[in-house]
Amino acid sequence: GDSVTQMEGPVTLSEEAFLTINCTYTATGYPSLFWYVQYPGEGLQLLLKATKADDKGSNKGFEATYRKETTSFHLEKGSVQVSDSAVYFCALSGANDYKLSFGAGTTVTVRA
Amino acid sequence: EAGVAQSPRYKIIEKRQSVAFWCNPISGHATLYWYQQILGQGPKLLIQFQNNGVVDDSQLPKDRFSAERLKGVDSTLKIQPAKLEDSAVYLCASSLGGGGFGEQFFGPGTRLTVL
Numbered sequence: 001g002d003s004v005t006q007m008e009g010p011v012t013l014s015e016e017a018f019l020t021i022n023c024t025y026t027a028t029g030y031p032s033l034f035w036y037v038q039y040p041g042e043g044l045q046l047l048l049k050a051t052k053a054d055d056k057g058s059n060k061g062f063e064a065t066y067r068k069e070t071t072s073f074h075l076e077k078g079s080v081q082v083s084d085s086a087v088y089f090c091a092l093s094g095a096n097d098y099k100l101s102f103g104a105g106t107t108v109t110v111r112a
Numbered sequence: 113e114a115g116v117a118q119s120p121r122y123k124i125i126e127k128r129q130s131v132a133f134w135c136n137p138i139s140g141h142a143t144l145y146w147y148q149q150i151l152g153q154g155p156k157l158l159i160q161f162q163n164n165g166v167v168d169d170s171q172l173p174k175d176r177f178s179a180e181r182l183k184g185v186d187s188t189l190k191i192q193p194a195k196l197e198d199s200a201v202y203l204c205a206s207s208l209g210g211g212g213f214g215e216q217f218f219g220p221g222t223r224l225t226v227l
Contacts, residue, residue, distance in 0.1 A: 043220045044218040045218070046215045046216070089154050089155075099157050099168060103154050104152065105153070
């Protein structure tokens with residue numbers, strides 16, 4: 001079945017550092033790919049998405065490119081802030097159904 | 113616009129007891145989802161409703177879990193009887209359509225502790 005594997009955490013960074021969280025997927029056909037974020041004490045929110053190969057999703061300075069050849073959707077941000085401290089989840093929605101399959105989540109802590 | 117509402121936010125019960133969670137989706141959203149998120153894991157879909165019909169309940173442990181969405185609006189998820197391994201956060205989400213390209217909006221969740 002469809003599945004997502006993402007980089008294990010926790011990840012601790014200093015402010016203005018570069019952040020990468022790796023995400024790879026296994027799926028049949030052409031899934032849609034998502035990054036969700038969960039800030040402390042809040043619910044899951046969609047951060048960005050990409051629906052076809054080579055699409056780049058971007059939001060709040062974060063970017064991820066849908067790479068079909070490497071089945072990857074890595075999340076990047078060039079300069080993190082303390083407010084980016086959160087748990088980040090990679091997810092996919094299958095080509096034939098709309099069920100979201102999530103990775104285990106990566107906890108990111110940014111120090112001032 | 114009001115978000116997805118869930119109650120209660122926290123619940124502590126003993127094993128073999130029953131518990132129910134309530135969810136009110138965003139107004140106009142036809143699709144409603146219940147997820148289980150065990151500590152350290154990503155959310156796992158339990159059941160998906162389209163209006164008041166079940167689309168997918170393949171991962172719902174039907175011997176103890178049940179869910180309904182009688183009028184196509186709010187929904188309840190019940191566990192009877194609860195086991196220790198049911199300790200988790202139960203998330204409700206809704207979307208306008210089937211959710212494939214459309215965004216799922218999540219509620220704050222109900223944290224269940226089974227002792």
